[in-house]
Amino acid sequence: MQIRDHVSGASAPAGGGNDGDLHPVTPDATEIAAMIRRKDITALEAVDDAIARADAMQPKLNFLVTPMFEQARARAKAGGLSGPFAGVPYLLKDMYDIAGVPTRWGARFTEVAPIPTKSCAQVMAYEAAGLVLIGKSALGEFGWLPTTEPLTFGPTRNPWDLSRTPGGSSGGSAAAVAGGVLPMADAADGGGSIRIPASACGLFGMKPSRRRLIGDQHAASGIELTAEHCVSRSVRDSAALFAAMECSGVDAALPPIGAVTGPAQRRLRVGYVCNSICGQRPDAEVQAGADSAAELLQQLGHQVEETNWPFDGAALTSDFVKLYSAAALEVTGLARLAINPKIVALAALALKSIGLFPRGLGRKPDQPMLEPLTLALAEEAARLPADELNKALARLKGYETSYDGWFERYDVILSPVLLQPPVPIGHITGDVERETLTKRVFAFADYTLVHNIVGAPAMSVPLHWTSGGLPVGLQFAARRGKERLLFELAYELEAAQPWAHRRPPVFAEGRHL
Numbered sequence: 001m002q003i004r005d006h007v008s009g010a011s012a013p014a015g016g017g018n019d020g021d022l023h024p025v026t027p028d029a030t031e032i033a034a035m036i037r038r039k040d041i042t043a044l045e046a047v048d049d050a051i052a053r054a055d056a057m058q059p060k061l062n063f064l065v066t067p068m069f070e071q072a073r074a075r076a077k078a079g080g081l082s083g084p085f086a087g088v089p090y091l092l093k094d095m096y097d098i099a100g101v102p103t104r105w106g107a108r109f110t111e112v113a114p115i116p117t118k119s120c121a122q123v124m125a126y127e128a129a130g131l132v133l134i135g136k137s138a139l140g141e142f143g144w145l146p147t148t149e150p151l152t153f154g155p156t157r158n159p160w161d162l163s164r165t166p167g168g169s170s171g172g173s174a175a176a177v178a179g180g181v182l183p184m185a186d187a188a189d190g191g192g193s194i195r196i197p198a199s200a201c202g203l204f205g206m207k208p209s210r211r212r213l214i215g216d217q218h219a220a221s222g223i224e225l226t227a228e229h230c231v232s233r234s235v236r237d238s239a240a241l242f243a244a245m246e247c248s249g250v251d252a253a254l255p256p257i258g259a260v261t262g263p264a265q266r267r268l269r270v271g272y273v274c275n276s277i278c279g280q281r282p283d284a285e286v287q288a289g290a291d292s293a294a295e296l297l298q299q300l301g302h303q304v305e306e307t308n309w310p311f312d313g314a315a316l317t318s319d320f321v322k323l324y325s326a327a328a329l330e331v332t333g334l335a336r337l338a339i340n341p342k343i344v345a346l347a348a349l350a351l352k353s354i355g356l357f358p359r360g361l362g363r364k365p366d367q368p369m370l371e372p373l374t375l376a377l378a379e380e381a382a383r384l385p386a387d388e389l390n391k392a393l394a395r396l397k398g399y400e401t402s403y404d405g406w407f408e409r410y411d412v413i414l415s416p417v418l419l420q421p422p423v424p425i426g427h428i429t430g431d432v433e434r435e436t437l438t439k440r441v442f443a444f445a446d447y448t449l450v451h452n453i454v455g456a457p458a459m460s461v462p463l464h465w466t467s468g469g470l471p472v473g474l475q476f477a478a479r480r481g482k483e484r485l486l487f488e489l490a491y492e493l494e495a496a497q498p499w500a501h502r503r504p505p506v507f508a509e510g511r512h513l
Contacts, residue, residue: 023503028234029088029183029241033130036087043076043087047132050089053181053508054134060506061179062156063172065094065104065136072134084240086130091173091185094136095143096120096215096228106141106150106169109332109369122186122215122228122245129244137185138172139193140430141371142331144324146196146418146445147428148172151371155425158200159504160470164422167200169193174201174231180508184232184241190225191320192417192448195460199417199473202462202502203231204490206238207448209480210455211253213245223396225323225452233500235490236261242483257484263492268485270297270304271410276446277313282419289464289472290416296463297414300496307410310402311450317442319392320449326389328377332370371430373437396453403454404479412489413477415447417460421470447475456480461490462499 027035035041051069058064072089081087097103097116104110119127126133138156140148148171149155158166159179166175170187174197177185187194189207198205208227210216215228229245232238243259246252272294275281282290294304381389406413420443428440451458457480460473478486494500 022501025500026180026233027183028500029085029232029237030234032088032183033085043079043081043132044073046087047072047076047089047134050134050182054176057159057176057179057181057506057508060157060162061159061166061175062154063138063166063175063179063181064091065106065138065153065172066101067135068098068101068133069135072132075132081130081132083128083130084244088131089134089182090126090131091135091137091176091182092123092126092133093139093170093173093186093188095139095188096122096186098123098133098136101136104136104152106139106143106148106153107370107374108152109374120215125214125245126186129241134182137170137176139169140171141374142328143169143188143190143193144328144373144377145169145428145430146192146441147423148175148197149425149429151430155429157425158422159506160202161422162506164424164470165200165428167197167418167422169197170231171197171200174198174203174205177201177203177231177233178504179506180503183234184230184237186228187231188226188228189448189452190227191324191452192445194227194229194231195417195448195458195473195475196445198231198460198462199475200422200471201231202465202471202473202499202504203233204235204238204459204461204494205229205231205473206242206459206483206486206490207451207457208242208483209254209457212247212457212481212483213242214247214251215245216247223323223393223453224455227452235487235494239487239491242487254481260484260487260491262488263495264485264488266488268297268302268411268489269409270294270302270412270414271307271406272304272414273307273309274415276416276419276442277309277311277450278317278442278446279313280419280443280446282416283421285421285466285470286416286419286472289466290414290474293461293463293474294414296493296497300492304414307406307413309450310406311399313446315395316399316450316453317446319396320453322381322384322389322392323396325377325381326384328374329381332374332378373430373432373434376434399450400454403450403456407479411478411485415475415477417447417473417475418445419447420444421466421468421472451477454480457483457486459486459490461493462502463493463497465502
């Protein structure tokens with residue numbers, strides 16, 4: 001199959017964009033850990049360097065919600081750090097609890113919440129791996145949107161173009177990594193929130209399978225949408241952190257894959273789908289990037305053929321939004337106002353599916369406390385017929401069968417991550433009129449939802465830049481449990497078409513690294 005450039009009709013150049021922003025590769029987390037072990041630098045120097053970069057970049061990018069600089073320095077100075085990333089600085093997305101540190105979820109609503117007294121399982125696992133947390137990174141309110149522009153904290157900006165979004169909801173972490181603050185940072189994906197900011201910021205982002213890593217939630221509904229991992233500059237950082245965070249023993253829902261350290265020799269059967277799950281055609285620059293990735297795969301000896309999504313994308317999207325709306329109903333406390341009492345229990349179920357935790361105000365929340373979108377979602381859920389959410393959950397579970405059937409023919413599915421390059425700041429925010437906002441969201445991002453619904457792994461790989469220098473990530477997805485296959489492919493793509501030497505216009509310079 002010869003993939004053609006839909007703009008010019010000529011074969012698309014590998015990588016796209018221009019090479020004006022190429023620079024020496026800065027150390028990734030694996031190399032920083034090695035430098036600390038060799039005593040080239042100390043853990044405190046690595047942490048101080050990241051803090052200096054954070055101070056320099058925060059006014060430009062607004063990626064940081066809560067700094068933890070003194071705690072980080074104290075941990076690095078105390079010594080005794082162990083694990084594969086001993087002494088490496090790290091950011092935690094502000095939806096997870098750290099003892100003594102507020103958890104804000106991008107919302108004014110949470111300013112009355114008690115300070116956590118116990119760190120969550122992810123944080124304990126990160127610290128066991130040797131990571132040093134220097135702060136909590138920004139997300140949009142409750143992570144509903146594919147951007148990071150909470151009205152409470154203001155927009156996070158993309159270092160490739162400060163007028164554009166870094167994606168979301170893990171946009172704070174992605175902006176910090178892309179902007180050179182640190183080599184990798186925490187992210188979580190309930191509908192694309194690892195892959196979308198990775199695509200928008202030119203990073204690597206792997207969304208794991210359901211229940212794969214420590215701290216992933218177990219919902220009674222059986223549909224746990226949110227998977228936790230990271231965004232990184234290198235594949236090996238993501239793979240090594242994945243190995244450190246895998247569930248094992250009786251807690252493992254899947255056989256652990258261990259450390260993946262390089263590509264495989266096996267050639268893959270790749271299905272290529274370019275239109276979105278709702279049938280929309282992507283932007284011409286995105287199409288060119290996807291075509292270029294398909295051609296690269298062919299050059300590497302993989303078999304590529306065009307395919308189609310094996311389900312009704314509009315129906316899937318509608319049911320997905322109902323689940324999110326029900327979660328909003330519970331997180332706002334408005335479930336208690338629902339006319340039908342069955343909605344209360346179903347809303348709590350939906351909340352657990354997404355991985356949110358209710359923060360009650362003890363009164364009806366109003367617009368100053370919550371963004372218009374959160375209130376609108378909750379009100380929509382309250383109006384659902386009593387059995388509609390149950391029906392939606394049943395239909396969502398049914399997509400696993402059609403998704404798995406796809407892989408009787410293919411090993412991997414290639415698609416874009418986003419329909420467009422990163423959109424301007426202000427285009428997708430929680431105060432945009434509801435109907436307009438829905439149209440804008442699904443004109444930007446709808447390729448990523450299905451993998452959360454079926455619990456399958458998918459990754460964004462930074463293989464293309466537009467003519468204007470904006471990153472375009474390409475999505476590679478597999479069956480549940482097949483992260484090894486995806487990591488091995490990612491290593492091969494990284495070697496064939498490197499990206500770590502690309503640097504955005506806004507980038508922090510370090511003192512030691």
